Amino acid sequence: MRDALGVGVAVGLSGFAFGVTSVGSGLTVPQTCALSLLVFTGASQFALVGALAAGGNPLTAAAGAFFLGVRNAFYGLRLSQLLALPRAVRPFAAQWVIDETTAVALAQPTRRAARIGFAVTGLALYVLWNLTTLLGGIGAEAIGDTGAWGLDAAGPAVFLALLAPMLKSGVERSVAGLAVVLGLGLLPVLPAGVPVLVAALAAPAVLWAQGRRGARDEKGVDR
């Protein structure tokens, strides 16, 4: 219960931060709300408005947001085994397959509890996320220059807070480091939005390098 409250508060505040960031980046309030209603996966939404604000081509911007959303497919995979939803329900349940609902459902002891947990978290967060997006968007419109209030720092801070718990081992840190170098280094030379996509290649590159090293240390020296 306390966890549920914590998740709710965090999601509500990120929704608000998203509304502020999106309108601060130059999107209108209806566009901002459409994103929360239709996309409903926070990191992708932040990425999209960031890329559009930087002057990115709409499809390049959408591609970056899309790649961030790919992780939801893997959540869906876990959930489909756990919840065993009827085929007809799946298209409706899909929109709620996100970090938080997956975490709650996976933490439940029985299938029934997992289904209830998924549905309750999904509905509550969907309503909350969209309401707070609207409030943030209207708020940002009211105060005008979001930069003067430091609100343009909310986007990168949200990304950093999402990233930090993922940096569990050297592999993740290498990927992050390489991605930062690629993302910043290529910024002046490639069209807006493209450097992020190139930086995504840090993931397969590090995996490949690790695989080669693994093959060389086949006798299992370092693990």
Add this chain to the structure above:
Amino acid sequence: MNVWIAIGATALGCYVVKLIGLLVPAGVLERPVVRRLAALLPVALLAALTAQQAFADGRVLVLDAKAAGLAAAAVALVLRAPFLVVVAVAVVVTAGVRAVTG
């Protein structure tokens, strides 16, 4: 108009990947390489996005108040501050540095 195209493409793409997870048989995506890659892809994207949004203005690299805000957020994360505090610290420090430096 461009913004609406981007919104439409993102909404469609993100919905489809969510649905694929629920629909495909388990074996297809369960290969270790695919799972490792899926776990590392957000790491790469989030790292690049964090850096760009903090240190870039359009296509030019800059070091301004946002960098100070992000550094403060990083300290808050190291101190295991909750999500809300991390974002609030970044916003307040950025606004503060901007107010001081004009």
